[in-house]
């Protein structure tokens with residue numbers, strides 16, 4: 273999972289539901305960087321308007337469609353174009369563009 | 384601006400009286416939303432709150448600026464000039480989002496836009512945002528430690544089977560320091 277990929281919310285949580293985002297909702301990762309283990313995800317209506325833009329824990333998301341963006345493109349959007357930012361989730365690891373892993377144990381993002 | 388005009392504008396800006404000049408907000412902090420990489424935080428060195436850091440060095444029109452102030456706030460608005468804006472707007476937001484995500488793409492198709500019109504729509508949004516900001520045609524929206532959000536409304540010409548039609552649209556942006564505008568939501572059809 274990374275910037276502009278389509279993702280699905282896999283859990284029901286009050287903090288998402290009060291923003292109108294329920295389990296199964298599909299949205300787009302709209303900011304490239306991961307902050308506090310969260311992606312910023314935007315959810316839109318069939319007419320293209322947005323009904324929510326919220327931060328969602330990476331552990332509460334699954335990939336729906338990979339947008340195929342290159343690392344170079346992600347770097348363009350990262351704050352200060354800094355490759356150290358955590359910005360991808362692959363096989364249970366939060367990664368940066370240098371290939372470094374944030375967590376030690378896969379799928380345990382606080383490890 | 385002569386010196387009297389400058390002083391007059393300075394007083395108006397800081398007394399909350401609408402003023403026609405551009406104004407840059409200054410706190411004592413060296414931090415701003417850009418040095419904080421998009422999420423403003425408290426500055427211990429100068430005891431500046433995250434909200435004032437988020438607005439530090441941003442430029443707005445003197446009659447359309449965020450009124451955020453707090454008890455013992457040391458921030459000031461200083462008259463300045465603004466002749467152009469710098470956009471933070473990666474092209475992928477068009478090619479890999481607006482013309483790609485199914486709901487957004489359906490919205491673009493309803494105005495006649497296709498994937499081959501990516502450059503044109505990118506240029507159009509860039510032009511309208513720059514023009515809208517410089518002409519004071521922006522609306523202040525939410526404000527938090529991610530910055531002051533604004534909305535810019537414009538009319539978009541339809542394309543292909545929808546050429547000859549006009550559509551009311553808007554773009555959502557965040558105001559960054561020194562005339563930088565970060566485009567958050569590239570296009571919404573109203």
Ligand SMILES: [Zn+2]
Nearest residue numbers: 435456457458
């Ligand atoms: Zn202040």
